[in-house]
Amino acid sequence: MKRFSKSSSLLIVIALVAPLLLAACGKTIGETIDDATITTRVKTAFINDPTVGALRIDVDTFKGVVTLSGRVKSKDEEAKAIQLARAIKGVTDVKSTLQIQP
Numbered sequence: 001m002k003r004f005s006k007s008s009s010l011l012i013v014i015a016l017v018a019p020l021l022l023a024a025c026g027k028t029i030g031e032t033i034d035d036a037t038i039t040t041r042v043k044t045a046f047i048n049d050p051t052v053g054a055l056r057i058d059v060d061t062f063k064g065v066v067t068l069s070g071r072v073k074s075k076d077e078e079a080k081a082i083q084l085a086r087a088i089k090g091v092t093d094v095k096s097t098l099q100i101q102p
Helices: 004-027 029-048 075-086
Strands: 059-063 067-074 093-100
Touching: 004 029, 004 059, 029 059, 067 075, 075 093
Parallel strands: 067 093
Antiparallel strands: 059 067
């Protein structure tokens, strides 16, 4: 009988357990990758726009729904952040919990 090395055994366990963990989170591997891509694109759009305080805004994505949180300096900055996020391919909705703090 052939024995598996520790690394082979670990890979087999990961391959068997990973789908179960992802199913428990309610997202497929493709959705997880898509959400990470969307988050990265939104953050990049914020960094490239001089009117948005990219470092003060957190971006979370779940199944295409982007949630913005953190602080902005004005209502205009909040509106611009929402507009930029909505323009990203794959975004189905944008929710804002941004707080205005001058």
